[in-house]
Amino acid sequence: MVDATDGFLTNLTAAAKAGSPLGRADLTALAQCDDPAAFRKLGRTLKSANAEAAGLAAPKVGVLATYTVGPLEPILRASLAAGGMLPTFTIGDYAAFDLTLSRSDDPLFDAGQDVLFCTTDASYFLPKDWSGSDVDALTAFITERVQSFRGLLADVVTRGKTTVLTHTVPLPAVVRDGLVSWSGRAKVSRCWAQLNAAILELAEEHSAIAVADFVSSLADEAVAAQDDRLLRFADLPYTDAALMVLAREARRFLQAKTGLSRKVLALDLDNTQWGGVLGEVGAAGVELGGLYPGNSYTEFQRSVLRLRDQGVILALASKNDAEHVESALTEHPEVLLRPEMFSASAVNWSPKSGNLKAMAAQLSLSPNAFVFMDDSRFERGEVTAALPEVTVIAADGDPAYLVRNLLRGGWFDTLELTDTDRKRPGLYKARAERGNFAEGFGSAEDYLKALDVVVTIAEATPFDVARIAQLAARTNQFNLTGLRFDQAETTTMSDSDEHIVLSCSVADRFGDEGMVGAAWVRKDADAWEVLNLVMSCRVLGRGVEQAMVGWLLRRAKETGVATLRGTFTPSARNTVSSKLWSQLGFEHIGDRESTQVHELAVDGAADLVPDSIQLKEK
Amino acid sequence: MADTQSVTDGVLDILEDVLEIPRADLEARPTLRDHENWDSMGALEILSQVESRFGVQLDLREFNAAKTVDELAAAVSAGIK
Incomplete structure (x- = not known):
């Protein structure tokens, strides 16, 4: 936890007022701060800030509440800023919740x-009002209300x-305690648990609805949900501290939705993955496994492994002698994070910032995809100073808190887990090896031919849609138009005769990269228009994007x-893809607002699929 | 009973911060509703900050009845006991 009196708040306020970029390290500190007063104040200051000048993404967020929005707005704004976003809010009318949801032309449902x-x-x-002697009437009412709520939300996502994003709701003690019989109270509590289950079920039924478990978070943070005075005086059912919990959930969701989640966890070793310093106590002397405190480190390694199973790439950043570490990680019976679990590793005595930067290059990722966890204040400070875009988490203090500190920020959240997520750490490990293989070739073409690249392109099937939507949400650099078609839109398009959605997978001699590219194409009678084409940067430089356009050209012919x-x-970030059309012989015929339009006459156009690629069409 | 001056100072700090009004202005025009930044949401924010700073819980009726900086400080002092 960070104290609000720390300098980050002063820095952020000054930057917001001056219209200059907000410091990344200050924002990370803000994300770890629990002081609502600080959030309200910063949230107000940020109201007049400009996202571009502040260096933040600018998501459009509608807010519709059954209560007074009041303090939620500044708290939410500051919380999203902590995740690198400055939202533009559209706030729904007070006391018109159901009405607004049923009005499809309300500004809250605007495209974009x-x-x-x-x-x-x-x-x-x-x-x-309700009768304590007729519990069945009360539960029947609650059940009907939640069904109507579910219906309203389902309508919203199916019609547009x-x-x-919604959340579970705590049952106030004044309702529970209003019932004197234990049996009646249990019945109402069960009914309320079912209400929350029914809200959570929405997330399983609709890919466009996400549900935060507010009730569990409140209990875990031991935060009071309600201040009776605020409820009675101003229809504010949640305390500022509770709104902070809610705003953090919203921050995590929007980070995942807009591609701002982190992908790599870089870990220190000594006093982070085990207790003690390897160079001092030897592999047999480190604290790992057994009882406290060793069990804290075991639990931490288990949690890290669980993240890896879900697609988080692991990197090792340790100041140690490499061979010493290699043998300890291989031979120590209690170690769970073995050397092969790390997709990149830097064990040496150089500054960690340089090592993180080198590992980012090796993995073809930007340092802003990194979370770095270290027990040493010095190392954290060094990384923050040199690479402020890295999210830094402290691993000092009691090791029992390691897991909580790692997970609490939700930096690795993703909307849905796909096959590629599960395979990702292996893919990136193959990539790091591929980098070494490339050094032995005279020319890029020789290298590409020896790489045996196989590109599989096909029209999207229902199994591909989740991954395609995730590519749309996550790719920033090779993303031609920034149109992030989500799962629902992609499904609609792939089912329609007027569109093609294509998916592209890549494999080579080092491994299967899985699905790495997608394109959304509108088929008019005289022309096919590529609405967007996205590709993961990890396959950049292999002609894969060219193969995708080549496939389209063949189909068009x-x-x-x-x-x-x-x-x-x-x-600001897609310069790498700016030359695609001109390099493939398309003619820049004009612009629609900020969008360039390029055309190629299909008849007589030469085939575009590169020689070095074996194209498989499904 | 807390030192009256230190409570007044603390209250002024919070008012200055939440309402974004310079302290001199507040001292010159101590009636809270004379300031255009004063509204019911701001008042509740001040309530929550005053309560966490001084570790008190106020009766909202008494808090709402305080019209000036001094009356507000007095309500807080009474809460501290």
Whole structure:
């Protein structure tokens, strides 16, 4: 936990007022701060800030509440800023929750809204008055209310492109304690648990609805949900501390939705993965396994392994002698994180910032995809100073807290887990090896030919849609137009005759990269237009994007359509993909606002699939 | 009973911070509702900050009845006991 009196708040406030970029390290400190007063104040200051000047992403967020929005707005704004976002809010009308949800033309449902945050409180699900002697009537009312709520949200996501975030709701003690019989109280509590289960079920039923378990988070943080005075005086059912918990959930969700989640966990070794210093006590002397404190480190390693199973890439950053570490990690019977679990590793005596940077290059990722965890204040400070974009987590203090400190920020959240996530650490390990293989070749072409690249391109099937939507959400650099079609939109397009959604997978002699690219194409009678084409940067430089366009050209020829049209919308991060169309012989024929339009006459165009690639069409 | 001056100082700190009004202004015009930044949401934010800073819990009726900086400080002092 970070104290709000630390300098980060002063720095952030000054930067916001000056219209200059907010410091990344200050934002990470903010994410670990629990002081609502600081969030409210910073949230107000940020209201007049400009996202671009502040160096933050600018998601559009609708907020619809069953209660007074009031303090939620500044708290939510500051919390999202901690995740690198400065939201533009559209706030729904007070006391018009159901009405607004059923009105499809409400500004809250405008296209381009990243999320609609629907936040409710217990009063929404409870009758104004109820009889303690007729518990069945009370539970029947609650059950009916939650069914109507579920129906409203389901309508919202099925009729449009809105993504909804909502949450479970705590039952106030004054309701529970209003029942004197133990049996009646248990019955109402069961009914309320079912209400929350029914809200959570929405997330399983609709890919466009996400549900945060607010009730569990409140209990875990031991935060008071309600201040009776605020409820009665201003219809504020949640305390500022409770709103902080809610805002953190919203931050995690939007980070995942907009591709800002981190991908790599770089770990220190001594006093982070085990207790003690290897160089001093030897492999047999480190604290790992057994009883406290060794069990804390075991539990930490287990949690890290669990993250790896879910696609988080592990990197090792230790100041030690390499061979000493290698043998300890291989031979110590209690070690769970063996050397092969790390996709990249830097065990030497150089500054850790340089090592992190080198490992980022090796993995073809940017340092802002990294979370770094170390027990040493010195090492954390060194990394923060040199690479402020790295999210730094402290591993000092009682080791029992290691797991909580690692997981609490939710930095690795993803909307849905795909096959590629599960395989990712292995893929990146193959990539690091591929880097070494490349050093032995005279030219890039020789290298590519020896690499035996096989590209498989096919129209998207229902099994591909989750991964395709994730690629759309996560790719920033090779993303031609920034149009992030989500799972629902992608499904609609792949089912329709007017569109093609293509998926692209890549394998080579070192391993299967899985699905790494996708394109969304609209088929008009005279022209096919590529609405967006995205590709994971880990396959950049192998002609894969060219193969995707080549595949489209072949299809266009078969169909007899006259023109293939490509679009490109420049963003701060997609320069790497800016030359695609011109390099493939498309002609830049003009612009639609900030979007460049490029065309290629299909008839007579040479095949575009590169020689070094073996294209498989499914 | 807490030192009255230190309570007044603390209250002024919070008012200055939440309402974004310079201290001199607050001292010159101590009636809270004379300041256009004063509204019910701001008042509740001040309530929560005052309570966490001084470790008190106020009766909202008494808090709402305080019209000036001094009356607010007095309500807080009474809460500290």
